[in-house]
Amino acid sequence: MSLPPPYRPLYLDGPQHPFIVLEGVSGIGKSTLAWALADRLGATSLHTLPTPHAGWSALINERLRALPQFAFYLSGLLHAADSIRLARAVGPVVADRYASSVVACHAAVHEVAVEEVAHLLEPFRPYLETPTRTFYLSCSEAALRERLAVKRDAKQDDLDLFAIPGRLARLLANFRTVQAADSTAVALDTDGKSPDDLADWITPPTWRPRVLNPVDTDAVIRDGGAVGRFPGEIHEGVAWWLGAGFVALTSAPRLAVGSDGGPVTAEFFRRLCRGAVNAHHHACRVTAIDGIAEDVFLAYVRSRRPLASAYLAATDGPDGTHLVRIRLYDADDLMLQEDTGLAAIRRMIAEDRVPIPVSDSARGTIEHLAPTAAEAPA
Incomplete structure (x- = not known):
């Protein structure tokens, strides 16, 4: 659709910051996660139905028929897109719902096909901002009931999920349909995961490397693990990716994860441990030893073979940066080589296939061990 100048979106010069969307049924935890993400990213957070639309929705739902009701929500979506465009010129944006919710929810409420509502929206899509990633949140029905039971600001939409026969089933089916057609979609199971767990993975430095916080994987993922100047070539998220990918x-x-105990490596150390325990469903048991010399740490590992390990250290550079090194060792105490896993981990990072956080039942554990205890005989 060719729009006359007054109807065209206004774009600002300069880089566009990340735009993250959270989708899913009411009560699943979008708002709580949006607050956590906005806090970590220093982002602008907004709802798809911004002011002034937000205050009118109850009356609109009560009094308008289906088509004018759709026009109202479309108006809110277009208004949100304008706000997002402006905010992205300044910093990241997190949206609680976006276009997918307009389609999925309207179709469920009026019991029409998702494809019909998507067709109504299609001419206006060029006006909308395209998300960097859209996270589709899901959980079990039992978990959803628990969350709605303690939700302080429950609205009529929340109550209708279980009060109106078939409403929840239609919504879930509709979100699956729009997710399947969404090139920005990332499915995210929230069962057993806290908002902090999810935010740890979504936000830099632990979210998808090529999107929010990229690294040159060929230059950094080498020499048995990762090497790079910090800040600059490497960031703490690389440690998460290595831990999750290695496990x-x-x-x-x-x-076993060891560290030199310095202030530079502290967050790298924490991230690698958390990445390891969140790797798929392996429930890896991590022994974390902070502030131990590398030779002492490797002696500890050898005395307990077979035991895979990782060691992190940093040295000061002349320009105020630090050289961070992370080395990975297999269960036989051999440093990881290109053909024994390093190339595969590099591909995993480059192709955005770093494992996402798992539920509490599948997550591994982290046991912190004092360096003096590690020096004791096995």
């Missing part, structure tokens, strides 16, 4: 690749049931 997923090797199915390691146990992993």
Whole structure:
């Protein structure tokens, strides 16, 4: 659709910051996660139905028939797109619902096909901002009931999920349909995961590397793990990716992680441990030893073979940066090589296949061990 100048979206010069959308049924935890993400990213957070539309929705739902009701929500969506465009010029944006909710919810309420509502929206899509990623949140019905039971600001839409026969089933089916057609979609099961767990994975430095916080994988993923100047070439999220990728690749049931204990490596150390325990459903048991010399740590690992391990250290550079090194060792105490897993981990990161957080029942554990205890004989 060719729009006359007054109807065209206004674009600002300069880089566009990430735009993250959270989708899913009412009560699933979108708002709570949106707050957590906005806090971590320093992002603008908004709802798809922004002011002034938000205050009118109850009356609109009560008094308008289906088509003018759709026009109202479309108006809110277009208004939100204008706000998002402006906010993206300044920093990241997190949206609680977006176009997918307009389609899925309207179709469910009026019991029409998703494709029919999508067809109504289609001429206006060029006006909308395209998300960097759209996370489709899901959970079990039992978990959803629990969350709605404690939701303080429950609205009529929340109550209707279980009060109106078939409403929840239609919504879930509709979201599956729009998700399947969404090139920005990422499915995210929230069962057993706290908002912090989910935010840890979504936000930099732990979210998809090529989208929010990229690295040159060929330059950084090398020499048995990762090497790079910090800040600059490497960031803390690389440690998460290495931990998750290493455990997923090797199915390691146990992993020892050592660190030099310096302030630069502290967050790298924490991220690698958390990445390892969140690798698929391996429930890896991590022994974390912070502030231990590398030779002492490797002696500890050798005395307990077979045991996979990782060691992190940093040295000061002349320009105020630090050289961070992360080395990965297999269960036989051999440093990871290109043909024994390093190339596969590099591909995993480059292709956005880093494992997402798992539920509490599948997550591994982290046991912190004092360096003096590690020096004791096995």
